[in-house]
Amino acid sequence: MATLAMQLLGCDVAALNTVHFSNHTGYMQFKGTRATAEQITELYEGLCQSNLTDFDVMLSGYAPSAAAVEAVGTIGMDLQRKAEKNPGSFFWVLDPVMGDQGRLYVNDDVVPAYKKMIHHADLILPNQFEAEVLSGIKITSLSTLAEAITAIHATYSVPHVIITSVDLSRFSQSPSTQTTPPDSLAIIGSTIRSDGSPRLFRIDVPALDCYFSGTGDMFAALTVARLREAVFTSDPQLRTTKSWVSPDDVRATDLPLAQATVKVLASMHSVLEKTMEARDAELRVADTRGDEQLSEEERRKRVHLRKSKAAEVRLVRHVQFLREPTVEFQAQEWRKEDLPPSASQ
Amino acid sequence: MATLAMQLLGCDVAALNTVHFSNHTGYMQFKGTRATAEQITELYEGLCQSNLTDFDVMLSGYAPSAAAVEAVGTIGMDLQRKAEKNPGSFFWVLDPVMGDQGRLYVNDDVVPAYKKMIHHADLILPNQFEAEVLSGIKITSLSTLAEAITAIHATYSVPHVIITSVDLSRFSQSPSTQTTPPDSLAIIGSTIRSDGSPRLFRIDVPALDCYFSGTGDMFAALTVARLREAVFTSDPQLRTTKSWVSPDDVRATDLPLAQATVKVLASMHSVLEKTMEARDAELRVADTRGDEQLSEEERRKRVHLRKSKAAEVRLVRHVQFLREPTVEFQAQEWRKEDLPPSASQ
Numbered sequence: 001m002a003t004l005a006m007q008l009l010g011c012d013v014a015a016l017n018t019v020h021f022s023n024h025t026g027y028m029q030f031k032g033t034r035a036t037a038e039q040i041t042e043l044y045e046g047l048c049q050s051n052l053t054d055f056d057v058m059l060s061g062y063a064p065s066a067a068a069v070e071a072v073g074t075i076g077m078d079l080q081r082k083a084e085k086n087p088g089s090f091f092w093v094l095d096p097v098m099g100d101q102g103r104l105y106v107n108d109d110v111v112p113a114y115k116k117m118i119h120h121a122d123l124i125l126p127n128q129f130e131a132e133v134l135s136g137i138k139i140t141s142l143s144t145l146a147e148a149i150t151a152i153h154a155t156y157s158v159p160h161v162i163i164t165s166v167d168l169s170r171f172s173q174s175p176s177t178q179t180t181p182p183d184s185l186a187i188i189g190s191t192i193r194s195d196g197s198p199r200l201f202r203i204d205v206p207a208l209d210c211y212f213s214g215t216g217d218m219f220a221a222l223t224v225a226r227l228r229e230a231v232f233t234s235d236p237q238l239r240t241t242k243s244w245v246s247p248d249d250v251r252a253t254d255l256p257l258a259q260a261t262v263k264v265l266a267s268m269h270s271v272l273e274k275t276m277e278a279r280d281a282e283l284r285v286a287d288t289r290g291d292e293q294l295s296e297e298e299r300r301k302r303v304h305l306r307k308s309k310a311a312e313v314r315l316v317r318h319v320q321f322l323r324e325p326t327v328e329f330q331a332q333e334w335r336k337e338d339l340p341p342s343a344s345q
Numbered sequence: 346m347a348t349l350a351m352q353l354l355g356c357d358v359a360a361l362n363t364v365h366f367s368n369h370t371g372y373m374q375f376k377g378t379r380a381t382a383e384q385i386t387e388l389y390e391g392l393c394q395s396n397l398t399d400f401d402v403m404l405s406g407y408a409p410s411a412a413a414v415e416a417v418g419t420i421g422m423d424l425q426r427k428a429e430k431n432p433g434s435f436f437w438v439l440d441p442v443m444g445d446q447g448r449l450y451v452n453d454d455v456v457p458a459y460k461k462m463i464h465h466a467d468l469i470l471p472n473q474f475e476a477e478v479l480s481g482i483k484i485t486s487l488s489t490l491a492e493a494i495t496a497i498h499a500t501y502s503v504p505h506v507i508i509t510s511v512d513l514s515r516f517s518q519s520p521s522t523q524t525t526p527p528d529s530l531a532i533i534g535s536t537i538r539s540d541g542s543p544r545l546f547r548i549d550v551p552a553l554d555c556y557f558s559g560t561g562d563m564f565a566a567l568t569v570a571r572l573r574e575a576v577f578t579s580d581p582q583l584r585t586t587k588s589w590v591s592p593d594d595v596r597a598t599d600l601p602l603a604q605a606t607v608k609v610l611a612s613m614h615s616v617l618e619k620t621m622e623a624r625d626a627e628l629r630v631a632d633t634r635g636d637e638q639l640s641e642e643e644r645r646k647r648v649h650l651r652k653s654k655a656a657e658v659r660l661v662r663h664v665q666f667l668r669e670p671t672v673e674f675q676a677q678e679w680r681k682e683d684l685p686p687s688a689s690q
Contacts, residue, residue, distance in 0.1 A: 010662055022388045022395070029395060030395075031387045032384075050367070050650050051651070306396070
């Protein structure tokens with residue numbers, strides 16, 4: 001998913017697969033192999049020995065063990081070291097894949113591996129749960145969300161953060177949540193200011209009633225391409241500034257990070273909407289013969305497999321939505337003083 | 346290369362990587378891993394258990410051992426068995442990757458593994474050397490070329506063959522070779538007739554003075570998409586005919602195989618021409634500082650690495666040439682009686 005999404009937006013990609021599975025894990029069963037830390041390191045050594053490491057951006061995602069996370073981290077740091085004489089010539093987008101919905105799905109030792117590594121990244125893309133793990137702050141309200149982002153900037157010196165999906169409707173009712181339309185998700189981002197304070201923006205998008213797999217990778221991959229584009233069409237000085245951090249006078253909604261995220265979410269919304277239509281059509285004509293002869297458990301499994309397959313993201317036939325998004329979302333600036341004074345924490 | 350080329354033409358691809366290398370082997374050095382036969386089989390079992398095997402086409406290419414070739418062959422045969430009640434619903438394109446320029450680059454035991462398997466394939470894509478290995482006929486003239494294709498149809502009952510690149514200029518001078526423009530390559534294809542005879546067509550394309558890696562995979566991948574398209578826009582009965590074999594009265598140049606190959610070669614020619622331009626531009630500005638301090642051997646290696654990288658096929662930025670080829674090549678019918686009577690064998 002990540003490789004193709006970047007390629008479709010014009011990037012040449014060297015993909016270092018950290019797992020090689022028959023299918024995504026949402027099917028609840030799969031076969032295949034995981035790369036060891038040694039295999040990851042060896043592939044990178046292969047690139048180095050043939051002078052194939054002139055990457056503009058590195059996107060790191062799921063790795064199957066703490067040692068593998070560390071091996072990926074070592075690659076990111078080495079690429080950074082090679083680029084240090086040319087600020088802005090290398091940018092590391094790190095998706096700290098650890099868990100979701102209040103639950104870790106990696107080994108416990110992966111968490112400290114990420115915590116050691118994140119201060120080297122330029123942009124991190126935690127979901128709400130991962131942001132809680134990294135910040136140590138339980139996100140239950142807009143103000144705790146702002147605190148978590150502030151803490152992530154401060155603790156890890158990471159200049160850009162996007163919390164990829166926040167379900168505001170689950171927040172306890174406070175005046176602030178009343179501004180959230182029902183059935184919508186919020187994406188919250190920030191680029192640090194020179195005093196370490198966050199520069200927060202928020203984008204609300206309609207939630208779709210379907211579980212898709214790979215959307216985190218899709219978000220990350222599109223962000224790689226769109227952020228670079230936004231930086232290169234912005235103030236020419238920015239592209240030679242370390243970590244592409246905009247000057248303090250750039251407002252949150254004018255940040256390349258905000259502009260990029262608006263486009264990314266527009267592309268994703270259309271692709272996922274088309275996927276839902278295709279899923280519904282596929283399930284309507286699905287061959288369910290034989291289902292009734294199965295045990296309850298077997299029947300449930302077959303239905304799950306069928307639904308998972310039908311919900312596979314339809315990317316190759318909807319390239320136009322990646323290249324030229326048709327919907328428009330708006331980034332809103334979001335200042336701490338806008339938060340309700342007695343935030344429900 | 347193969348995965349992306351198919352995706353860019355609208356195919357959803359399940360890629361089962363048989364090797365995972367840091368770079369292509371044209372660099373003369375690489376690191377990484379090869380899939381074992383067991384790993385290949387296990388991944389396919391993973392697809393089977395989740396009902397993910399409803400493929401229209403399978404493209405099989407390089408596999409790193411005889412056992413791996415056999416594992417891939419078993420997958421092809423299983424998919425064929427699953428589809429046997431619906432003729433034309435599954436099509437197997439087999440690229441028998443064994444060697445080039447008179448030399449095997451696989452173990453000797455890979456050859457019999459392919460020879461056992463090919464009669465299950467619907468289309469095979471040998472290069473000139475591989476066609477010699479499979480037919481047992483040394484190709485030194487147009488008539489020996491026709492004999493080799495006839496032998497491949499007969500020995501392996503394989504309905505479609507394309508010999509992906511024949512350098513006619515190396516043939517001994519006979520009247521027939523005088524019709525070949527210099528610096529051109531010929532691609533020769535055939536779809537079998539019901540009496541087992543070949544239905545030969547030939548397409549001449551200008552040769553480009555550059556070594557590109559991955560063009561075999563690119564040809565195979567584009568052929569998958571274009572052949573299926575040609576079959577589906579042809580006589581409606583064809584798509585439900587086993588192996589998509591056109592009726593005997595369809596002329597060689599009207600074959601879906603010929604129509605598909607013309608488009609494939611047009612796309613490839615433009616992409617490779619753009620690649621050459623980009624290569625030349627890249628080499629002109631290459632940083633050669635330090636070269637002169639190297640030993641002769643080290644210097645030669647560095648130059649080779651630089652040239653290999655510069656010649657990497659530029660696919661992602663030239664998608665339009667895949668989707669809408671701009672040049673036009675012609676397929677010529679090529680009957681045995683057109684061959685010179687005293688063919689130089």
